[in-house]
Amino acid sequence: xxxxxxxxxxxxxxxxxxxxxxxxxxxxxxxxxxxxxxxxxxxxxxxxxxxxxxxxxxxxxxxxxxxxxxxxxxxxxxxxxxxxxxxxxxxxxxxxxxxxxxxxxxxxxxxxxxxxxxxxxxxxxxxxxxxxxxxxxxxxxxxxxxxx
Amino acid sequence: xxxxxxxxxxxxxxxxxxxxxxxxxxxxxxxxxxxxxxxxxxxxxxxxxxxxxxxxxxxxxxxxxxxxx
Numbered sequence: 001x002x003x004x005x006x007x008x009x010x011x012x013x014x015x016x017x018x019x020x021x022x023x024x025x026x027x028x029x030x031x032x033x034x035x036x037x038x039x040x041x042x043x044x045x046x047x048x049x050x051x052x053x054x055x056x057x058x059x060x061x062x063x064x065x066x067x068x069x070x071x072x073x074x075x076x077x078x079x080x081x082x083x084x085x086x087x088x089x090x091x092x093x094x095x096x097x098x099x100x101x102x103x104x105x106x107x108x109x110x111x112x113x114x115x116x117x118x119x120x121x122x123x124x125x126x127x128x129x130x131x132x133x134x135x136x137x138x139x140x141x142x143x144x145x146x147x148x
Numbered sequence: 149x150x151x152x153x154x155x156x157x158x159x160x161x162x163x164x165x166x167x168x169x170x171x172x173x174x175x176x177x178x179x180x181x182x183x184x185x186x187x188x189x190x191x192x193x194x195x196x197x198x199x200x201x202x203x204x205x206x207x208x209x210x211x212x213x214x215x216x217x
Contacts, residue, residue, distance in 0.1 A: 007172025007195075074177035074186050147180040 011070035023063050030056035074147070082140035090135020094128045150209040154182045156200050170199050 030052045038049040068076065115123070157167050164182070168175045171192070180186035181196075188196065197204045 006170060009169060010172065010174050012174070072173040072177050073189050073192060074180055075174065077186070144176065147185040148183065 008070075010072040010075065011067060015070065016067065019063050019067050023060050026059045027056055078140055078143040078147075081143050082136050086135035086137070086139025086142075087132045088135075089139070090131040090133070091128055093135070094131030097131075098124055098127060149187050150184050150211055151181065152207050152209075153178075153196070156202070156207065157182075167199070171195055 034049050034052045037052070038045050040048060071079075153167075157164070162170075164175045164178045168178045171178070172195070173192070177186070181188060193204050193208065197207060200207060
Protein backbone atom coordinates (compact mmCIF):
# COMPACT_ATOMS: atom_id res chain seq x y z
CA UNK A 1 0.00 0.00 0.00
CA UNK A 2 1.17 3.44 -0.85
CA UNK A 3 0.94 5.45 2.36
CA UNK A 4 1.20 8.74 0.48
CA UNK A 5 -2.03 8.23 -1.44
CA UNK A 6 -4.60 5.69 -2.39
CA UNK A 7 -3.52 2.05 -2.41
CA UNK A 8 -2.76 0.47 -5.76
CA UNK A 9 -5.65 -1.23 -7.49
CA UNK A 10 -5.28 -5.03 -7.46
CA UNK A 11 -4.82 -6.92 -10.72
CA UNK A 12 -7.99 -7.89 -12.49
CA UNK A 13 -9.00 -10.44 -15.09
CA UNK A 14 -7.39 -8.48 -17.93
CA UNK A 15 -3.97 -8.61 -16.29
CA UNK A 16 -4.41 -12.31 -15.63
CA UNK A 17 -5.27 -13.01 -19.27
CA UNK A 18 -2.31 -10.90 -20.44
CA UNK A 19 0.02 -12.78 -18.11
CA UNK A 20 -1.28 -16.13 -19.35
CA UNK A 21 -0.77 -15.02 -22.96
CA UNK A 22 2.77 -13.84 -22.18
CA UNK A 23 3.71 -17.05 -20.38
CA UNK A 24 2.05 -19.07 -23.14
CA UNK A 25 4.16 -17.22 -25.71
CA UNK A 26 7.34 -17.97 -23.78
CA UNK A 27 6.22 -21.59 -23.47
CA UNK A 28 5.72 -21.75 -27.22
CA UNK A 29 9.19 -20.36 -27.87
CA UNK A 30 10.69 -22.82 -25.37
CA UNK A 31 8.77 -25.69 -26.97
CA UNK A 32 9.96 -24.67 -30.43
CA UNK A 33 13.54 -24.35 -29.19
CA UNK A 34 13.34 -27.76 -27.60
CA UNK A 35 11.90 -29.28 -30.78
CA UNK A 36 14.57 -27.68 -32.95
CA UNK A 37 17.57 -28.15 -30.69
CA UNK A 38 16.64 -31.01 -28.36
CA UNK A 39 17.24 -33.76 -30.90
CA UNK A 40 20.93 -33.01 -31.02
CA UNK A 41 22.86 -36.22 -30.29
CA UNK A 42 24.21 -37.09 -26.87
CA UNK A 43 24.66 -34.75 -23.96
CA UNK A 44 24.18 -31.62 -26.07
CA UNK A 45 20.54 -32.41 -26.80
CA UNK A 46 19.89 -33.20 -23.15
CA UNK A 47 21.62 -30.01 -22.01
CA UNK A 48 19.66 -27.87 -24.48
CA UNK A 49 16.40 -29.48 -23.43
CA UNK A 50 17.13 -28.92 -19.75
CA UNK A 51 18.23 -25.33 -20.41
CA UNK A 52 15.12 -24.51 -22.46
CA UNK A 53 12.75 -26.05 -19.93
CA UNK A 54 14.51 -24.40 -16.99
CA UNK A 55 14.25 -21.03 -18.72
CA UNK A 56 10.55 -21.56 -19.43
CA UNK A 57 9.82 -22.65 -15.86
CA UNK A 58 11.80 -19.71 -14.43
CA UNK A 59 9.84 -17.24 -16.56
CA UNK A 60 6.57 -18.85 -15.53
CA UNK A 61 7.53 -18.81 -11.86
CA UNK A 62 8.64 -15.17 -12.02
CA UNK A 63 5.33 -14.27 -13.67
CA UNK A 64 3.46 -16.07 -10.88
CA UNK A 65 5.35 -14.13 -8.20
CA UNK A 66 4.69 -10.80 -9.96
CA UNK A 67 1.01 -11.61 -10.34
CA UNK A 68 0.68 -12.95 -6.75
CA UNK A 69 2.01 -9.66 -5.40
CA UNK A 70 -0.58 -7.77 -7.41
CA UNK A 71 -3.73 -9.49 -6.20
CA UNK A 72 -5.53 -8.80 -2.92
CA UNK A 73 -5.71 -11.03 0.13
CA UNK A 74 -9.11 -12.59 -0.61
CA UNK A 75 -7.94 -13.58 -4.09
CA UNK A 76 -4.84 -15.14 -2.55
CA UNK A 77 -6.94 -17.00 0.00
CA UNK A 78 -9.15 -18.34 -2.80
CA UNK A 79 -6.11 -19.64 -4.68
CA UNK A 80 -4.53 -21.18 -1.59
CA UNK A 81 -7.76 -22.92 -0.64
CA UNK A 82 -8.33 -24.06 -4.22
CA UNK A 83 -4.81 -25.40 -4.59
CA UNK A 84 -4.95 -27.35 -1.33
CA UNK A 85 -8.46 -28.78 -1.56
CA UNK A 86 -9.05 -28.79 -5.30
CA UNK A 87 -5.51 -29.73 -6.27
CA UNK A 88 -5.28 -32.47 -3.66
CA UNK A 89 -8.75 -33.77 -4.50
CA UNK A 90 -8.01 -33.75 -8.21
CA UNK A 91 -4.73 -35.52 -7.63
CA UNK A 92 -6.49 -38.19 -5.58
CA UNK A 93 -9.07 -38.78 -8.29
CA UNK A 94 -6.39 -38.92 -10.98
CA UNK A 95 -4.25 -41.27 -8.92
CA UNK A 96 -7.16 -43.64 -8.30
CA UNK A 97 -7.96 -43.61 -12.01
CA UNK A 98 -4.39 -44.27 -13.09
CA UNK A 99 -3.72 -46.96 -10.50
CA UNK A 100 -7.03 -48.66 -11.34
CA UNK A 101 -6.27 -48.49 -15.04
CA UNK A 102 -2.82 -49.97 -14.48
CA UNK A 103 -4.15 -52.72 -12.25
CA UNK A 104 -7.01 -53.67 -14.52
CA UNK A 105 -5.17 -53.67 -17.81
CA UNK A 106 -2.38 -51.20 -18.31
CA UNK A 107 -0.73 -53.40 -20.91
CA UNK A 108 -3.94 -53.54 -22.88
CA UNK A 109 -3.88 -49.76 -23.16
CA UNK A 110 -0.14 -49.17 -23.59
CA UNK A 111 0.81 -52.01 -25.92
CA UNK A 112 -1.56 -51.29 -28.83
CA UNK A 113 -0.67 -47.60 -28.64
CA UNK A 114 3.02 -48.47 -28.86
CA UNK A 115 3.89 -46.42 -25.79
CA UNK A 116 7.31 -46.81 -24.20
CA UNK A 117 7.95 -46.77 -20.45
CA UNK A 118 9.24 -43.14 -20.45
CA UNK A 119 6.21 -42.03 -22.46
CA UNK A 120 3.93 -43.72 -19.96
CA UNK A 121 5.68 -41.99 -17.05
CA UNK A 122 5.36 -38.57 -18.70
CA UNK A 123 1.77 -39.35 -19.69
CA UNK A 124 0.97 -40.24 -16.08
CA UNK A 125 2.57 -37.02 -14.87
CA UNK A 126 0.52 -34.89 -17.26
CA UNK A 127 -2.65 -36.79 -16.40
CA UNK A 128 -2.20 -36.14 -12.69
CA UNK A 129 -1.40 -32.47 -13.39
CA UNK A 130 -4.53 -32.08 -15.51
CA UNK A 131 -6.66 -33.61 -12.76
CA UNK A 132 -5.04 -31.27 -10.24
CA UNK A 133 -5.74 -28.25 -12.43
CA UNK A 134 -9.34 -29.34 -13.00
CA UNK A 135 -9.86 -29.73 -9.25
CA UNK A 136 -8.13 -26.40 -8.65
CA UNK A 137 -10.41 -24.60 -11.10
CA UNK A 138 -13.55 -26.12 -9.63
CA UNK A 139 -12.48 -25.37 -6.04
CA UNK A 140 -11.56 -21.77 -6.97
CA UNK A 141 -15.03 -21.20 -8.43
CA UNK A 142 -16.63 -22.84 -5.36
CA UNK A 143 -14.67 -20.52 -3.01
CA UNK A 144 -15.91 -17.39 -4.74
CA UNK A 145 -19.47 -18.71 -4.97
CA UNK A 146 -19.40 -19.43 -1.23
CA UNK A 147 -18.08 -15.94 -0.47
CA UNK A 148 -20.50 -13.92 -2.56
CA UNK B 149 -17.87 -12.29 12.15
CA UNK B 150 -20.45 -9.60 11.45
CA UNK B 151 -19.59 -6.08 10.47
CA UNK B 152 -21.10 -2.67 9.70
CA UNK B 153 -19.29 -2.15 6.42
CA UNK B 154 -22.42 -1.92 4.29
CA UNK B 155 -24.02 0.65 6.61
CA UNK B 156 -20.87 2.73 6.85
CA UNK B 157 -20.44 2.64 3.09
CA UNK B 158 -24.06 3.60 2.50
CA UNK B 159 -23.74 6.53 4.92
CA UNK B 160 -20.98 7.90 2.71
CA UNK B 161 -22.87 7.11 -0.47
CA UNK B 162 -19.98 5.02 -1.77
CA UNK B 163 -20.36 2.13 -4.16
CA UNK B 164 -18.58 -1.15 -3.52
CA UNK B 165 -16.15 -0.15 -6.26
CA UNK B 166 -15.47 3.17 -4.49
CA UNK B 167 -14.67 1.41 -1.23
CA UNK B 168 -12.59 -1.21 -3.04
CA UNK B 169 -10.51 1.55 -4.61
CA UNK B 170 -9.95 3.20 -1.24
CA UNK B 171 -8.90 -0.09 0.33
CA UNK B 172 -6.81 -1.37 -2.58
CA UNK B 173 -8.84 -4.54 -2.96
CA UNK B 174 -11.22 -5.86 -5.61
CA UNK B 175 -14.95 -5.17 -5.60
CA UNK B 176 -15.52 -8.90 -5.13
CA UNK B 177 -13.49 -8.76 -1.93
CA UNK B 178 -15.57 -5.86 -0.62
CA UNK B 179 -18.69 -7.88 -1.37
CA UNK B 180 -17.30 -10.91 0.47
CA UNK B 181 -16.43 -8.69 3.45
CA UNK B 182 -19.85 -7.05 3.56
CA UNK B 183 -21.70 -10.36 3.53
CA UNK B 184 -19.54 -11.49 6.45
CA UNK B 185 -18.32 -14.51 4.52
CA UNK B 186 -14.74 -13.37 4.47
CA UNK B 187 -12.91 -12.08 7.53
CA UNK B 188 -10.15 -9.61 6.70
CA UNK B 189 -6.58 -9.90 7.87
CA UNK B 190 -5.50 -7.59 10.67
CA UNK B 191 -3.72 -5.18 8.26
CA UNK B 192 -6.83 -4.92 6.08
CA UNK B 193 -9.04 -4.45 9.14
CA UNK B 194 -6.83 -1.54 10.22
CA UNK B 195 -7.01 -0.09 6.70
CA UNK B 196 -10.81 -0.31 6.83
CA UNK B 197 -10.80 1.40 10.20
CA UNK B 198 -8.64 4.20 8.81
CA UNK B 199 -10.86 4.67 5.77
CA UNK B 200 -13.97 5.02 7.96
CA UNK B 201 -12.09 6.85 10.73
CA UNK B 202 -13.50 4.50 13.34
CA UNK B 203 -11.96 1.96 15.70
CA UNK B 204 -11.94 -1.64 14.51
CA UNK B 205 -14.31 -2.77 17.26
CA UNK B 206 -16.88 -0.24 16.07
CA UNK B 207 -16.88 -1.84 12.62
CA UNK B 208 -16.46 -5.56 13.30
CA UNK B 209 -18.59 -7.47 15.78
CA UNK B 210 -17.26 -10.67 17.28
CA UNK B 211 -20.32 -12.91 17.14
CA UNK B 212 -18.78 -15.36 19.57
CA UNK B 213 -18.49 -12.69 22.25
CA UNK B 214 -21.44 -10.50 21.33
CA UNK B 215 -21.25 -6.70 20.95
CA UNK B 216 -18.68 -4.89 23.07
CA UNK B 217 -20.11 -3.52 26.30
